[in-house]
Amino acid sequence: MANFILRKAEPKDVSDILRLIKELAKYEEMEEQVILTENDLLEDGFGDHPFYHCIVAEVPKEKGTNGFTVIGFAMYYFTYDPWIGKLLYLEDFYVMKEYRGFGIGSQILKELSHTAVKTRCSSMHFIVAEWNKPSIEFYKRRGASDLSLEEGWRLFKIDKQSLMKMMAEE
């Protein structure tokens, strides 16, 4: 199974991207949290101001499963650290179970790191759930540092309801 290509996602890929997003969310036991639609992905990724970038991994038709040839993806965007400048943030990264162990994930990561270096990013950041030992090992083997453990960073969220309450208080 060395036969695969990586390419930039196109508008026609949104249905495959959403399918893979839901598969990854299911693995993370958060499937019911996915409220994004194909239309959102289309508007937000391929409009005048893209909120994300995406690369997909594709196998030839005869190697596909259930008719699907897009078997992996990575979604990323650019963020900013006022100390070191531009960063590449990896939001989602997933390869279908049947296609793992063939170097597809490693090649995606290599492609992303190329993009990061080419676009003058100092660093590539992402989050991983602490119970997801296979992923943490995968990243640490390749030189990633855990900033939550090493520096004490904790991720926080304020949801829409609380945001509106804050605005009303001002």
Added chain:
Amino acid sequence: ELAIYERMPDQLINNCFFSFILVTIIELERDGFSQNPFYHCLVAEVPETHKSTEGHTTVGYVLYYYTYSTWKGRCIYMEDLYVMPDFRERGIGKSLVASIAKVGTEQQCMHLQFSVLDWNKPSLDFYMSKGAQDLTAKEGWHLLRFDGVALIKLAQEAP
């Protein structure tokens, strides 16, 4: 100033603290004020009559950008929030966060995210009082990074 607070919470700075801030004024200008900005910034300004002892009228700021959640869609990420110590307890921090909340809801963002250091109790208390949820504690999320040599090595690795 914020960098000093985050790196050396209990001590005064040594002369070499600037070595880990690599961004220059030129880069901040290029990256925030071109056609495709990588960040946005709101500043808190006081009148001349209330300026700081060093003569500054810009006394606080919040730096943010837009991110994307594959579960929810558009989000807003607060990268830095800071108010000079002499200007705290006046509601400036609260106003800056509320301004971000306004920008976020106007841009149809589903939530506001940010990171806080685990020892930073004043900030942790402030955000929790505003309805923030600690996703590291609640859902076990850790922030990871490939930088410097690790990033270059990754880019060069054979498949």
